[in-house]
Amino acid sequence: MAEETVTISRREYDSLIHDAHELSVLEAAGVDNSSAADYAYTLRREMPCPCRSCAEERE
Numbered sequence: 293m294a295e296e297t298v299t300i301s302r303r304e305y306d307s308l309i310h311d312a313h314e315l316s317v318l319e320a321a322g323v324d325n326s327s328a329a330d331y332a333y334t335l336r337r338e339m340p341c342p343c344r345s346c347a348e349e350r351e
């Protein structure tokens with residue numbers, strides 16, 4: 293059986309990529325760390341989000 297595929301808009305796709313990346317950053321920062329939010333902010337620069345909207349913001 294062929295693998296099922298879906299078609300979504302570029303905006304929806306980028307939103308999914310963005311949210312998954314945000315979770316990766318928060319996990320890397322450690323959710324139980326009281327300064328996790330600050331650390332995530334730093335990590336976000338070291339781990340740039342690959343989604344299109346963030347890439348455009350960085351330009």
Ligand SMILES: [Zn+2]
Pocket residue numbers: 309310311313341342343344345346347
């Ligand atoms: Zn993003």
